[in-house]
Amino acid sequence: xxxxxxxxxxxxxxxxxxxxxxxxxxxxxxxxxxxxxxxxxxxxxxxxxxxxxxxxxxxxxxxxxxxxxxxxxxxxxxxxxxxxxxxxxxxxxxxxxxxxxxxxxxxxxxxxxxxxxxxxxxxx
Numbered sequence: 001x002x003x004x005x006x007x008x009x010x011x012x013x014x015x016x017x018x019x020x021x022x023x024x025x026x027x028x029x030x031x032x033x034x035x036x037x038x039x040x041x042x043x044x045x046x047x048x049x050x051x052x053x054x055x056x057x058x059x060x061x062x063x064x065x066x067x068x069x070x071x072x073x074x075x076x077x078x079x080x081x082x083x084x085x086x087x088x089x090x091x092x093x094x095x096x097x098x099x100x101x102x103x104x105x106x107x108x109x110x111x112x113x114x115x116x117x118x119x120x121x122x123x124x
């Protein structure tokens with residue numbers, strides 16, 4: 001099972017790495033941005049993944065820092081899952097409501113701050 005997920009994620013990163021999201025017409029526009037002009041927490045995620053796939057960590061962080069944290073978090077969790085699966089042990093992740101609310105609050109704060117006039121450096 002870990003190898004199947006790895007293949008899917010590697011394929012997605014390979015596609016985004018090959019098809020530049022900075023060129024118009026390849027990917028749909030964020031619906032929130034199209035309707036309101038506001039950046040959601042995912043805006044810049046494809047540009048971030050493209051830069052990350054090309055090894056440009058600074059550009060990836062500028063496009064969407066939480067996305068880079070998610071890529072790295074996925075890599076750690078996938079590695080732990082693979083190691084446990086090789087030993088015949090299941091992966092157990094215990095996230096309580098506090099963890100989920102904390103992540104949601106951080107993403108909400110990031111969304112609000114990146115849309116403030118003096119924080120344009122957080123915009124993709």
